Amino acid sequence: MTAANLITILRFLLVPGVVWALLSGRVDWAFAGFLTAGISDGVDGFIARQFNQRSELGAYLDPMADKVLLVSVFVVLGFMGELPLWLVVAAVTRDALIVCAVLLSTIMAKPVAVKPLFVSKANTAVQIVLAAIVLGELALGVNLGLVREVLILLCGVLTAASAGAYLVPWLRHMTGNGEGAARSG
Incomplete structure (x- = not known):
């Protein structure tokens, strides 16, 4: 388990928080969570490249984390109109x-x-x-x-x-x- 993969896993854990914040009317928190996820995506990629922490697991987890967050946000924003x-x-x-x-x-x-x-x-x-x-x-x-x-x-x-x-x-x-x-x- 690399530091880059741990950051990616933390991005997965942000998803329920962002969804909960949106559904609870705390859009400010959802926006902050979404931005945090975006920044962490850049950070884990930088760490993986800079410190030679690329892994097969990371190659699958990283785009999955992005898609899970994006699809979740899209669905909730659609639900909200x-x-x-x-x-x-x-x-x-x-x-x-x-x-x-x-x-x-x-x-x-x-x-x-x-x-x-x-x-x-x-x-x-x-x-x-x-x-x-x-x-x-x-x-x-x-x-x-x-x-x-x-x-x-x-x-x-x-x-x-x-x-x-x-x-x-x-x-x-x-x-x-x-x-x-x-x-x-």
Whole structure:
């Protein structure tokens, strides 16, 4: 167990606190928890690289911690009416489909390479910024109106593009019609 992995595990433990804070109307605490998670993500990555603490466990835990926090925040913000439900459903469905595709591929003895695509990284970045903007608006009592709307639309487009970018190569891989393999991220 490395220091970087311990920080990642602590990020998992922040998730229930952020969700509880949101559902309890303590958006300031939720915003602080979300920012803390973001900072800790950078810190654990720095520690892993700088002190040669990269590990296979960390390679799986780190993106999982990010996704669990992001999906949880998206779902609660959708429940609160702060994000459109279509976007929440699209984001959660995309992630669930990728996980199911990887599992099915493994079960069928046709494992796929798990490498993030640029569109997926862009999608995750926009989701993080959108969640931070919404939480910040709520916590600080500001309204960035058009910024939020543009991020919602961009997030929707990137979610659809990312889903398609994984689905097509995965289908080719599973049917034997091409060299492409689905990637995750």
